[in-house]
Amino acid sequence: MLVEIIIKILFALPMGIWLYRDSKARDYSWMLWTCSPIILLLAPWPAAIVLAVILLGIYLVLRPAGALLRCPxxxxxxxxxxxxxxxxQKNAKxxxxxxxxxxxxxxxxxPYCQSRNITKE
Ligand SMILES: [Zn+2]
Ligand SMILES: [Zn+2]
Known part of the structure; x- marks a missing residue:
């Protein structure tokens, strides 16, 4: 029982960290998505894997599409x-x-009007 909980945490934790980084980078309900792997801890073990795959699948479909750039x-x-x-919270553009x-x-x-009059900060 204890082993099962540890395995689930080892599974849910990296998933939560990845979801946090990706959903926050996209400014997309990151609190909800970061916490979402908690449901894996509540599900019985084999079902938790299926749940994780479904959860990631839903996230990948719903998240705002587009590339990620590095913040300057x-x-x-x-x-x-x-x-x-x-x-x-600084300007990335x-x-x-x-x-x-x-x-x-x-x-x-x-890139829109070719003006060189752009903010410097
Ligand atoms: Zn930044
Ligand atoms: Zn312009």
Missing amino acids: HCNKKVHEILFVCPFC HECLNCHEPVPWEAEQC
Whole structure:
């Protein structure tokens, strides 16, 4: 019984850590997803594996699609569409002062209107 609980924790913990990183990077209900592997601890052992696969499958279908980029400040992975990094709360992108579209951090000019008038911070 105790062994079963330890195996389940060894299984649920990395899953929770991975879900935390990925869902927070995508700014997507990360508290809910980080806690979701707890249900594995409540399920009987063989069923817990099936539950884990279903849970990950649902997450992969529902999560916002798109690439993760590195935050220029904290170096954590952050979803490409986010303007502010969910980890360090700093701007992960510049803003175009002409058309107000987000500009990639390393870009010298706005990809939308080609203006070089972008925020520096
Ligand atoms: Zn950051
Ligand atoms: Zn622009």
